[in-house]
Amino acid sequence: MAGSSAWDPDQYQRFQRERSQPFYDLAALVEREPGMRVVDLGCGTGTLTNWLHEELGARETVGVDASPSMLDQAMPLASQSAPDRASAEGASADGRGTLRFERGDIAQFEPDEPFDLVFSNAALQWVEGHEPLLARLARAVAPGGQLAVQVPANDDHVSHRSARALAAGPAYRELLGGYERVFPVLTPVRYAELLHELGFARQQVRMQVYAHVLPETRAVIEWVKGSLLTPFRERLPAAAYERFLAEYERELLAAEGDRAPYLYAFKRILLWARRE
Numbered sequence: 001m002a003g004s005s006a007w008d009p010d011q012y013q014r015f016q017r018e019r020s021q022p023f024y025d026l027a028a029l030v031e032r033e034p035g036m037r038v039v040d041l042g043c044g045t046g047t048l049t050n051w052l053h054e055e056l057g058a059r060e061t062v063g064v065d066a067s068p069s070m071l072d073q074a075m076p077l078a079s080q081s082a083p084d085r086a087s088a089e090g091a092s093a094d095g096r097g098t099l100r101f102e103r104g105d106i107a108q109f110e111p112d113e114p115f116d117l118v119f120s121n122a123a124l125q126w127v128e129g130h131e132p133l134l135a136r137l138a139r140a141v142a143p144g145g146q147l148a149v150q151v152p153a154n155d156d157h158v159s160h161r162s163a164r165a166l167a168a169g170p171a172y173r174e175l176l177g178g179y180e181r182v183f184p185v186l187t188p189v190r191y192a193e194l195l196h197e198l199g200f201a202r203q204q205v206r207m208q209v210y211a212h213v214l215p216e217t218r219a220v221i222e223w224v225k226g227s228l229l230t231p232f233r234e235r236l237p238a239a240a241y242e243r244f245l246a247e248y249e250r251e252l253l254a255a256e257g258d259r260a261p262y263l264y265a266f267k268r269i270l271l272w273a274r275r276e
């Protein structure tokens with residue numbers, strides 16, 4: 001599981017507004033149906049899962065995440081009523097449907113019962129092998145159900161390239177114990193082909209550039225500390241991680257200039273598909 005113990009909810013939430021927009025854009029692709037059963041894979045702190053649950057008026061929503069620290073934040077949002085107290089229509093005692101969270105690895109996700117909506121925002125980039133992964137997720141979508149996924153596609157941006165190059169260099173390769181960040185995200189075209197091959201009747205796949213205006217170039221470091229750098233922080237001794245950050249900052253400023261404000265142009269792929 002990629003970085004399951006190292007996720008820092010506070011660091012991740014520092015750019016909450018910017019990080020939330022793709023979630024809302026993905027949710028806007030979902031066709032609303034009454035009483036849906038929904039799973040949110042890689043739900044993080046659960047704030048947005050809670051929003052999705054309310055927005056869809058879902059019968060049941062399950063947030064799944066591998067990180068105990070993220071789930072600690074999510075758990076208080078869970079419905080107070082136990083799922084077995086939900087009525088036949090699925091409304092919980094407070095009429096909101098049931099929202100719950102559980103620890104799980106997306107790489108092993110194979111539910112007993114399919115869902116009306118399999119949703120995942122900014123999480124599948126941590127799971128390798130997207131062709132078999134999508135095939136497995138497709139099996140978790142009920143007849144008439146929907147799949148909605150957003151993944152970053154920013155691997156060629158200097159913010160990502162520099163971190164990867166540093167990690168692969170002599171100063172850190174050994175300290176990282178051979179760990180390499182493999183970026184499994186496919187092209188939009190390949191996702192479209194896959195969705196067709198997997199039997200989805202309708203689909204939308206798009207690449208979108210999110211133009212995040214950050215106060216200065218250095219703010220990118222705070223951004224990636226909450227996501228991309230998580231596995232490096234988890235694996236490097238504290239002093240080595242600090243050195244890594246200092247070198248990363250030098251490379252970033254050399255490549256991008258010390259600008260204020262700084263436009264962090266961030267590419268993301270949004271995909272949605274529906275079964276007959």
Ligand SMILES: C[S@@+](CC[C@H](N)C(=O)[O-])C[C@H]1O[C@@H](n2cnc3c(N)ncnc32)[C@H](O)[C@@H]1O
Nearest residue numbers: 042043044065066067070105106121122123126
């Ligand atoms: C960038 S955060 C996104 C959180 C949330 N979906 C959002 O939109 O704010 C990625 C989340 O994926 C989770 N994650 C990463 N790899 C995972 C895996 N293999 N199984 C389950 N969760 C995973 C992390 O713990 C983290 O909470």
